[in-house]
Amino acid sequence: MTELLTAAQMRAIEQAAIASGEVTGLELMERAGRGVVEAIFEEWPELAPGAGVAGGAAPSVQGTSPPEFSGQNEDGAHRAVVLCGPGNNGGDGFVVARLLKEAGWEVEVFLYGDAGKLPPDARVNYQRWGEMGEVLPLTPQAPPELAHRHIVIDAMFGTGLARPLSELGPFLRDICDCVDAGGSLMLQERWPYWPPVVAIDIPSGICADSGRPIFDEAVAERIRRGSSAACAAADLTVTFHAQKLGHALASGGFWCGKIVCADIGISSPASRTLPRSELVKMASDTGSRFKRNGHKYSHGYALILSGSVGKGGAARLAARGALRVGAGAVTLGCPPAAMIENAAQLNAVMLRKIKAADALNVALEDTRINALCVGPGMGTGPREAALLAACLEQTRPGASPGRGVVLDADALTLLAQNEALFAKLHAQCVLTPHAGEFARLFPDIAEKLAAPATKGPAYSKVDATREAAKRAGCVVLFKGPDTVIAAPDAQCSINASVYDRSAPWLATAGSGDVLAGFITGLLARGFAPMNAAESGAWLHTECALSFGPGLIAEDLPEELPKVFRALGV
Numbered sequence: 278m279t280e281l282l283t284a285a286q287m288r289a290i291e292q293a294a295i296a297s298g299e300v301t302g303l304e305l306m307e308r309a310g311r312g313v314v315e316a317i318f319e320e321w322p323e324l325a326p327g328a329g330v331a332g333g334a335a336p337s338v339q340g341t342s343p344p345e346f347s348g349q350n351e352d353g354a355h356r357a358v359v360l361c362g363p364g365n366n367g368g369d370g371f372v373v374a375r376l377l378k379e380a381g382w383e384v385e386v387f388l389y390g391d392a393g394k395l396p397p398d399a400r401v402n403y404q405r406w407g408e409m410g411e412v413l414p415l416t417p418q419a420p421p422e423l424a425h426r427h428i429v430i431d432a433m434f435g436t437g438l439a440r441p442l443s444e445l446g447p448f449l450r451d452i453c454d455c456v457d458a459g460g461s462l463m464l465q466e467r468w469p470y471w472p473p474v475v476a477i478d479i480p481s482g483i484c485a486d487s488g489r490p491i492f493d494e495a496v497a498e499r500i501r502r503g504s505s506a507a508c509a510a511a512d513l514t515v516t517f518h519a520q521k522l523g524h525a526l527a528s529g530g531f532w533c534g535k536i537v538c539a540d541i542g543i544s545s546p547a548s549r550t551l552p553r554s555e556l557v558k559m560a561s562d563t564g565s566r567f568k569r570n571g572h573k574y575s576h577g578y579a580l581i582l583s584g585s586v587g588k589g590g591a592a593r594l595a596a597r598g599a600l601r602v603g604a605g606a607v608t609l610g611c612p613p614a615a616m617i618e619n620a621a622q623l624n625a626v627m628l629r630k631i632k633a634a635d636a637l638n639v640a641l642e643d644t645r646i647n648a649l650c651v652g653p654g655m656g657t658g659p660r661e662a663a664l665l666a667a668c669l670e671q672t673r674p675g676a677s678p679g680r681g682v683v684l685d686a687d688a689l690t691l692l693a694q695n696e697a698l699f700a701k702l703h704a705q706c707v708l709t710p711h712a713g714e715f716a717r718l719f720p721d722i723a724e725k726l727a728a729p730a731t732k733g734p735a736y737s738k739v740d741a742t743r744e745a746a747k748r749a750g751c752v753v754l755f756k757g758p759d760t761v762i763a764a765p766d767a768q769c770s771i772n773a774s775v776y777d778r779s780a781p782w783l784a785t786a787g788s789g790d791v792l793a794g795f796i797t798g799l800l801a802r803g804f805a806p807m808n809a810a811e812s813g814a815w816l817h818t819e820c821a822l823s824f825g826p827g828l829i830a831e832d833l834p835e836e837l838p839k840v841f842r843a844l845g846v
C-alpha cells in the first residue's frame with residue numbers, strides 16, 4: 278500500500294523541504310533528472326554506459342540495411358530527443374539532456390515555449406545545457422523527427438498542466454504512435470524504428486490529480502478524425518518522491534506504461550510504502566484478526582440475504598466470500614421457495630427462510646449476527662425494499678449489537694429509486710456501486726465526473742467518491758480498475774489494478790458479489806467499515822493476481838487461503 282499525493286501536496290512537500298534548508302530546488306531538479314536517467318538504464322540495460330552496441334546488428338528491412346540508422350550514429354553514440362516544456366518539468370528535461378550527453382549520447386533538445394519565461398531552476402538548467410548543445414523550438418508546424426532515435430524524453434508538462442495542449446495535439450499523436458508501435462529496443466528489426474518514450478513525472482496532457490487527459494472540444498473533434506491526441510503516452514514514466522493520484526486513477530495507468538518512483542531524497546513521511554503484511558496488521562484494530570482462539574461465533578456471524586428461485590447465485594458467491602475471508606459463521610437468508618435450490622448448493626454456509634421483513638427482524642434477534650449483506654441477486658420489489666429498510670434500521674449506529682451492512686447491486690437500485698431509503702443510510706453502511714449504479718445513486722456527481730476535463734486539476738474519481746460518501750453519510754466503494762473508497766470524513770484510498778497489480782480478468786460475472794462478501798466477512802470479523810472496504814478490495818485484487826487469467830468468480834474465495842499464506846497470516 279503506497280500513499281498517493283496530489284500535485285498540490287507534492288508542491289507543498291517540495292516547498293517545505295526547500296524552506297527548511299534541507300535541499301535547494303535546483304538540487305531537487307538535479308536529483309529528478311538523475312533519477313530519470315538511472316531508470317532508463319535500469320529499464321534498458323543495453324543503453325547503459327559500457328553496455329556495448331545497442332541492439333547489435335543494424336536493423337534491416339527485407340534484407341537491406343537502411344543507411345541512416347545502424348543502432349548508433351557514426352560516432353557510436355546513442356541518440357535521444359528531449360522535449361522540454363515551459364515549466365520545471367522542462368527543467369528536469371534539460372538535466373536529463375545534460376546527463377545523457379555526459380554519458381556520450383547524441384542529444385537533440387527542443388523547447389515548447391519561451392526560454393525567457395522559464396522558472397528560475399529550469400532556466401539555470403537551460404543555460405547549463407546551452408553550454409553543451411543547442412535548443413531548437415518545438416513548433417507544431419515543424420515537429421521533431423522521432424523515428425530512429427533510441428529514446429524520446431517527454432518533459433513538456435508535469436504536475437503544472439493547467440489547460441489543453443490543443444496546439445500540440447498532432448505531435449502528441451506522433452508520440453502515441455511511437456508507443457503504439459512497440460517502442461522497444463527489442464524491435465529493432467522493424468523499420469522504421471520507433472523509440473520508446475519516457476515521460477518525466479507524467480505523460481504530458483494528463484492531469485496529475487485525476488489521471489484524465491485535459492482537452493477541449495476542438496481537440497476532441499480532431500481526435501475523432503484520428504489526427505490528434507489529447508496527451509502523450511509513455512512506455513516508462515518516472516515520477517518523484519511518491520506516485521500521484523493521476524498515475525492510478527482513470528486512464529492514467531494506461532498512458533503511463535510502466536511506472537518508476539525515483540527517490541529525490543526528501544525526508545517526508547508522505548512517500549511511505551507499507552509492506553504487504555502491514556495491511557493485515559493495520560486492519561487488525563479489533564485485535565481479533567486471526568483465529569488464534571475463541572469459537573466460531575466469536576469470529577463474527579454474517580447474514581447474507583438472497584433472491585428468489587433461480588436468482589441465488591450472487592448471494593451464494595457473497596456468502597462463500599464472507600466465510601473464506603474469516604467470518605466464523607455465515608447464514609444465507611432466502612425466500613421459502615428458494616430453500617431447496619440453496620440447500621442443494623451449500624454446505625458450510627447455513628440456510629434460513631426469510632420470507633419478509635418481519636422474518637428478518639426475528640432472525641436478527643440473534644445478537645451474534647454482526648454483519649449483513651443486502652443486494653446481490655436480491656430483487657427490487659416491495660419485499661426487498663422492506664427488507665432493506667429493516668436492515669438499515671437494525672444496523673443503525675447505537676443499536677445493540679453493533680452491526681455493519683454491505684449494500685450492493687439490487688440494494689443500490691432500491692436506494693436510487695427511493696429517497697426515504699437513501700435517507701436512512703448511516704455510518705455502519707458500505708455502498709459498493711459500479712459506474713452504472715453510482716450514476717443512478719448520485720446522478721449529478723456522475724455527470725460532473727463524466728464532463729470533459731478542460732482544465733487542471735480536473736474533477737477526479739476521488740473527488741466524486743468523497744462527495745458521494747459525504748452525501749450518503751457512509752463508506753462508498755466506487756468500483757472499477759481504479760476502485761476508490763471514501764468515508765464521510767473524507768478519508769480516501771484507491772485500490773488500483775494497474776501496473777504490476779493489473780488484473781483485467783477480474784472483470785468477470787459475479788466478481789462484485791464476491792467482493793461484497795469479502796467486505797461483509799471482514800465487518801463480521803470486527804473491521805470498521807472503511808477498513809473492511811479497503812481490505813476487502815485489496816484482497817479481491819490479490820486473489821485475482823494469485824489465480825491469474827482464466828479466473829471465474831467462484832475461484833476468488835478459493836484463492837484466499839493462498840493469499841493469506843503469502844501474507845504470513
Ligand SMILES: NC(=O)C1=CN([C@@H]2O[C@H](COP(=O)(O)OP(=O)(O)OC[C@H]3O[C@@H](n4cnc5c(N)ncnc54)[C@H](O)[C@@H]3O)[C@@H](O)[C@H]2O)[C@@H](O)CC1
Binds near residue numbers: 288
Ligand atoms: N514539486 C517537486 O517537488 C518537484 C518537481 N519537479 C518537476 O516540476 C514539475 C512541475 O513543475 P511546474 O509546476 O513548473 O509545472 P509544469 O512544468 O508541468 O508546467 C507548468 C507551466 O506550464 C504552463 N502551462 C500549463 N498548462 C499549459 C498548456 N496547456 N499550454 C501551455 N502552457 C501551459 C504553466 O503556466 C506553467 O508555466 C513536476 O512535474 C516535475 O517534473 C522536479 O524538478 C522535482 C521536484
Ligand SMILES: [K+]
Binds near residue numbers: 477481
Ligand atoms: K511529462
